[in-house]
Amino acid sequence: MGLSSALTIRTESVSSAQLGPENPLANIGKPLEAPYQISGDVPAEIIANSTYGHPATLHPYRLQDRFSRIQETVEMPVVILENSQLRAKFLPALGGRLWELFDKNTGKHLLHTPGQIQFGNLALRNAWFAGGIEWNIGTRGHSPGTCAPLHSAVVDLPDSGQALRMWEFERLRNVVFQIDAWLPADSPVLKVAIRISNPNEHEVPIYWWSNAAVPQTEHTRVIAPASSAFASDYENGIKRRSPQELDGVDCTWPERNRHAADYFFDLAPQQRRWIAAADADGDGLAMLSTERLRGRKLFVWGEGDGGRRWQEWLSPDGGKYAEIQAGLAQTQFENLPLAAGESWAWLECYGNARLTPGLARASWPQAIEHAGQRVEQLLPAARLESDFTAWSQWADAEPRAAFHSGSGWGALESRRRTAQGQAPWAYPGTPFGAETLGLPQKPWLELLATGNFAGADNFVAGSDWSRALGLAAGNQGQIAFHLGTLAQAEGRLAEAVAGYRRCLEAAPDDAGLQAAALRGLALVENDPQRYLQACALAPGNRALVVEAASALLADGLAESASQVLAGFSAVAGAEAAADGRVEFLRIQALAALGRTAEAAAALQAGITVADLREGENSLAGLWQRLFPGTEIPQAYQFGMAD
Template sequence: MAQASTSTLTVTTIALTMADLGPLNPLPVVAAELDQPYTVGEGVPEELQASARYGVVPNVYPYLMQDGYSRDAAPKEVPAVVLENSKLKVTVLPSLGGRVWELFHKVTGKQLLHTHNAPQLANIALRKAWFAGGLEWNIGTRGHSPTSCDPLHSAIVHTPGGKHILRMWEYERLREVVFQVDLWLPEDSEVLFAAIRLRNPNRHDVPMYWWSNAAIPETAGTRVIAPAHEAFGSDYATDITRVRPTDHEGYDGTWLVNNPHAADYFFDIHPSERRWVVAADDDGDGLAMLSTSRLRGKKLFVWGQGQGGKRWQEWLSPGAGPYAEIQAGLAQTQFEHLSMPAGAQWAWVEAYGNGQLDPGTSHGSDWDAAIAHAGAHLEELMPHQELEDMLPQAVIDADVPPSKMLLPGSGWGVVERARRLKAGLPWIDESGTPFVNESITAEQEPWLGLLKGKTFDGAPGFVAGLDWEELLAAQDNPEATFHLATMKHARQDLGGAKEDYLKVLEAKGVRRRTKALAHRGLGLALLAAGEDEEGLAELRNGVEADSTATALLLEAVTLGIRHGDPVMALDLAESAPSQGAAVGRLRFLRALALARDGHGAEAAAILREGVEIPDLREGEDAIAALWEEVCPGEPVPAAYQFGMH
């Protein structure tokens, strides 16, 4: 599809070697498991502290976890859209969260994004599955987006003004909003443009979170510059405090390789300054992130030079070299949510290109000179007023209907539209972002049936909302009661959840899966209330009710150890499968349970044989900690060092 003589937009595929995402974890995410791991320390203004307290959610319900992947990669063709002109070649992956995977600067022959041909799925995102590299779009709450590995609704849009856009959109279920990303690359443009639009159709304010995250190559000479002398920093071990990135704990952290451990720097840019962040390598080349004024926050993240940081990078990008991230967000830091008013529409434009700085100045010892030089170069690359002037037209273009649909996203937008129409609630104008019936799957069909008055007979997917609860309460059958229990549990009404779980377990003719999940839900509610013995017994009942459910078994073994019953954990682990994505974690859990039950030598033997956990959580250092416990005096193998600090 030609955009102009020197600019094209091509629908294609690219070859990647990666593992399959695997099946969704069927266990509803009902426990209060999302927390704020850092507290606010000295020098942090009250405004930031208040927005850090606002909008925190207990979990990502109604989403299901994506942890069915392994580390067994295989070649595959992945849908891609390539935008190309005389200066840049941009590759986008609509089926993987809309990730901008490559931003190649033709003049210098450099990839401005960290990218590779073998992305490795790992447990980093809110729903676990995530992969390193490229430029990603994060919405919902603190962390990598629930849509990180999902297909987005995608289309080509030809506007009346001659613009040719790759559009991607989705209904975000945690905040009940619609987000949209429009990408275009004009003829001879030095930058890729991204227009983002968020729409809140609700009659109430919603806590909003957005960060655009770009992974950048880390070289010995890479420096990151932003127009600020101070930042709000965290090092994954201590409080969030005000720091000086150029003089932090005795080093200049703006040089990526100077940082000894993982760290975040949220630059404290004065409101009067243009907000930008740019990376510059030995030649002065590197990614520049520019945006209109709504996108306030600018950040640098480094893994650090410690053994754990290096291990994480090799784990996430095998053989692809080290990387860091520069990011831009709505709030000043990622610990905050902003209040998005009822019915509001927020939009902004971002621009991405090669900063092409003079390394003599950008890498000099005078930070003020580096800022002034970078600011002047970026103003030449993309004048601030010119970028701001693009916003009104981008908002108009956002409603231009698609010319050609490329890919459907999830069917939840169709369900939400039907729910709101039935309840007489406001919804968005879908002209530019249609939610098509072809996106409906078995996850959504039962809920559409319920809205139409059909008998509810269970569903593999979950929903949230008081109007759903009212519809289910009127059904009076075990499947409806179970889903009602999960909704109450997810919003932490533990008393109501326990009452409904018991109703399910007392009913006749309950399906095996539903009975197992009801035992599990009751067990989690009891554990949350401090009734450990009773809670663990219910978890065991759940495993026994459905011995084929590996996810139930894995959770029961984990919680058995955590709540002081390693014997139960070992007993359950005896029935664990010998194949599949969960085997590595189950081997580790067996070693951990043995150690807690006083069998350190047997635990050490398992670790020495080798343990690999595909869904190891970011910052999870449990394998190293167990090694130090059961193999005292022996150095922790590099393969087990995943500590962030």
């Protein structure tokens, strides 16, 4: 008789920085993760997919850019799945992250699980944290929902076991996704089934990558069944390379990489899908899946100054890590078309590869052969397929006990479809109940119910909402502003300009709304001077001031940048002085104005910019300018390529 498995829901004390409020501005600038140029010895399929489906903006999501770096003890819901061999811990409040996977047989953590949650600017919406296994959907980059809650519930299984179900409405692509995790008695692998459903009457571009952080030491090796990979160094596109012999270095050992890099292994179509990490004892995470999840990737930070600094920044006491990943496409530069009304599903499994150390360190063909044999022993291919088939029998089972709520946007979209005469969703396993609706959705519900719109500080997307707003009565300034925002998000720039100008005419006494419209014009007309007008109306709007000062400095208008920063400081006082991003902008403006002594003194005194972007080397660049020929402090070394 096998030992039982258990699902436990509880609250734990976790050391974490504060995420802070969302940025109030509409997220209608260009995504930072721009399409990549791909050419050379790369399959035509990858090149075609790399040019398909990239969003013009990340609207309607708002940025999460107000996090701190100060650790506090917070209470957080966790879900534990446990049997005789493994213990898995999930964080439903933070994107459903699989935070911990502990192997009881070896006493080892198969995932990199830091002792704290430390946010950094690496995701599509800015905030991200290192560790565990992250579920990425939307477009290239860390998911918009990676630091947001998922709807979570318990599902009763046909064999009397229980599964954790997490789900959400993904607003960038307007799709529904669900994640089902379960751990049968005595199973050496955690099982995670994922499904993405397209409820639209049109095709949508889809992106998915499951991203696992694994501990890295000098003995760590990553193995995948491929002789070559599509390598990216973040500067020169991607090329087909041999990671086992790259400039004289075997880069399948993460510690041997000098610079940050991606390696997308070129798995043959008929090849079983897996990737594994092995430590000095041969132990490490094995990541295997059914055929749908085709891609496999190794990411390394590299051993340069910037790579080491990023590791310290994200995991101050957690040690080094590398990432092994699995995705729908061969590379992360691609989107794939999901037909109207269709769904894609697959099964992922995670356990200890348990390789023989000598064979894990052997020649690449030998290591692949051995790892493939151990993967088959861990979970035979036939069993993987039968488990997937069995999951499909309960994939639509209604969850029994919901214990955590995600956003109310899925419920709003369900209401919109019904109100506008469209077919209701037929997804009984992922309900979006009325109880999940909250204040962000209230003005949009009012619009659906009455045709009246009083205004909103949150945003929606899509032509259906544009039509509803176009017919609405109520606050004409707010209606015009949101119509302008929707038009800009969809690339209808002339309509965006018209909407913002109507807003300025209709709401002459609403300084905040006027500032938002002027900011929209600054973006759509590429006119940084508009920011001066906007900041004069809303000098205390920190998000607006930071965006404005950044744009003005980039355009060579340091005096104007200094002006808006001074206006913010006059309103915010000590808050402005303590804000690392604002202080850095002030120092940059001083340097650009030739006030180098003041700038140098401020930079030398030390600043911390919590939301410094991955790969951003501006701190080091400014130091080199102000202190030529001197060594750049390690605290300012963030360049990915050194």
